[in-house]
Amino acid sequence: MKVVIAGLGTVGRGLLKALSKKKSELWRAYEFSPKVVAAVKSDGAFLDENGLDPASVVSSLDGRGYEEHSAWVSGYTALEAIRDLDFDVLVEATPTNVESGEPGLSHILTALEREKDIVTSNKGPLVIAFEKLMEAARERGRILRYEATVGGAMPVFSLVEKCLRGNKITAIKGILNGTTNYILTRMTYERVPFDIALKEAQELGYAEANPSFDIEGIDAACKLVILANAIMGIRAKLSDVEIVGITRITPEAIELAREDGYLIKHVAQIEEGVLEVSLRLVDEKSPLAVGGTLNVVSVSTDLAGEFTVIGRGAGEETVSAVLNDLIDIWLERRRALAR
Amino acid sequence: MDVELEDVPGQLIKVLEPIAKGGGNIVGVVHHRNHARGSLVKVTVTFDLSEPKRLDEILSELRKRKISILRMGGERKTHAMTAILIGHVFATNIKDTIDRVMATGAAVRKVDARIKSPEEVSSVKLIIEADTEEELTRACQELKKAGREKDLFIIRS
Numbered sequence A: 001m002k003v004v005i006a007g008l009g010t011v012g013r014g015l016l017k018a019l020s021k022k023k024s025e026l027w028r029a030y031e032f033s034p035k036v037v038a039a040v041k042s043d044g045a046f047l048d049e050n051g052l053d054p055a056s057v058v059s060s061l062d063g064r065g066y067e068e069h070s071a072w073v074s075g076y077t078a079l080e081a082i083r084d085l086d087f088d089v090l091v092e093a094t095p096t097n098v099e100s101g102e103p104g105l106s107h108i109l110t111a112l113e114r115e116k117d118i119v120t121s122n123k124g125p126l127v128i129a130f131e132k133l134m135e136a137a138r139e140r141g142r143i144l145r146y147e148a149t150v151g152g153a154m155p156v157f158s159l160v161e162k163c164l165r166g167n168k169i170t171a172i173k174g175i176l177n178g179t180t181n182y183i184l185t186r187m188t189y190e191r192v193p194f195d196i197a198l199k200e201a202q203e204l205g206y207a208e209a210n211p212s213f214d215i216e217g218i219d220a221a222c223k224l225v226i227l228a229n230a231i232m233g234i235r236a237k238l239s240d241v242e243i244v245g246i247t248r249i250t251p252e253a254i255e256l257a258r259e260d261g262y263l264i265k266h267v268a269q270i271e272e273g274v275l276e277v278s279l280r281l282v283d284e285k286s287p288l289a290v291g292g293t294l295n296v297v298s299v300s301t302d303l304a305g306e307f308t309v310i311g312r313g314a315g316e317e318t319v320s321a322v323l324n325d326l327i328d329i330w331l332e333r334r335r336a337l338a339r
Numbered sequence B: 001m002d003v004e005l006e007d008v009p010g011q012l013i014k015v016l017e018p019i020a021k022g023g024g025n026i027v028g029v030v031h032h033r034n035h036a037r038g039s040l041v042k043v044t045v046t047f048d049l050s051e052p053k054r055l056d057e058i059l060s061e062l063r064k065r066k067i068s069i070l071r072m073g074g075e076r077k078t079h080a081m082t083a084i085l086i087g088h089v090f091a092t093n094i095k096d097t098i099d100r101v102m103a104t105g106a107a108v109r110k111v112d113a114r115i116k117s118p119e120e121v122s123s124v125k126l127i128i129e130a131d132t133e134e135e136l137t138r139a140c141q142e143l144k145k146a147g148r149e150k151d152l153f154i155i156r157s
């Protein structure tokens, strides 16, 4: 299986690392030995039609002077790779843009036109054009997987699709942004004021320099849109989500809540077709009461009742979800070939 | 407990007697004239029972007296919600805010405030109780509406 990776940040680079580190396990367990024919970033690409050595790409990126790497082609773009190279799967891990979906949207659409399978960790394209992308994939018999887009490493879509067949998903409730959960946790247990907790989150690399995407609740709302479309069949857009950020919280409110056994959490929920992201009082014994940067999703179903997944919503752990999607596609294609 | 009674004098005693005889301590009686059905009116009778076993005795006596029981609740109000209001809660007339919630039929059981200084926002916790889920939803909607008008930030359970 030949792979193009677009985006070599935490996710793209992390995937290269995992492929190098797990080379023999992946072969032993699944006879999976992917060849990365292109690894593209914003200013150029590493190219090798016979498959790059992932470890050497990672070390040249970690050190300085990746331009010296023998496979580096300056100025070569992801779109060129997707249009011109011989490959099977695109891993889309470029930055999220929820206004245009670009560059990810064009990457994915072009790859689908060329009948390639897709793994994306970038939620932008799905938030902008979920139905269009699914339709394009279906028409061409392609697989489009996106486990990493919601809840990072933790399995949500795979779990629902593979382990809850026949269930109807009736409601979803969760904490889908690690940055805001970190801030609220610090405010609750260490009595740190909001702006200090935010600064900490930025220094620890959880929050962007411009944190509004997280603290205004937009990131969580995007994930809610994907959940609604993917597992509840609700054709919601970002503008359908009632979004309230966390900036107006006070330490006194946190105190008042705790006196009655509640925590204040930034909860994303879909109930009776209504999508909402807001601060809520959550019983401290509830499964949603997770601390730090953890994410959590509670899913209500008609047959299985309610179940909850807790896990790492961001960071290099996200690679786990991307790798699983990739292996899934490999196994599915191999099964199809055997038929 | 909700019962339905003829809206004429002398009816209420028919309900209260068996409760008292059965060891019940009557805490409150509310007539819901807005829930009237012809000459029948809904009445909520709230009572404590130190020996819960005697409830059957009370109920069978009420049935003998042909009192129609609409609902039995284990607690006074069965649905509760906590809401924390952040903003200029007092300057925007907290009494009006609470009255508007109570007008939906719900009760505001507790108010707890943290005030730093008149210039800064205050944080105020309300515990709201209602008889039904619908009543609680209405109370919540009314609170949200008042919050929007008064620029209060609301965090609810």
Ligand SMILES: NC(=O)c1ccc[n+]([C@@H]2O[C@H](COP(=O)([O-])OP(=O)(O)OC[C@H]3O[C@@H](n4cnc5c(N)ncnc54)[C@H](OP(=O)(O)O)[C@@H]3O)[C@@H](O)[C@H]2O)c1
Pocket: A006, A007, A008, A009, A010, A011, A012, A040, A041, A042, A043, A077, A078, A092, A093, A094, A095, A096, A103, A121, A122, A123, A124, A148, A149, A152, A313, A314, A315, A316, A318
């Ligand atoms: N990190 C996480 O925890 C996490 C979790 C879930 C989902 N995601 C999503 O996964 C995606 C990647 O995340 P990340 O954390 O790896 O991002 P990142 O660290 O910011 O890296 C983004 C990468 O994309 C490259 N890039 C930018 N524009 C490009 C273009 N037009 N063509 C090709 N490459 C381009 C950048 O190139 P340069 O190196 O040249 O700047 C960089 O290598 C994002 O959409 C993110 O929202 C991330």
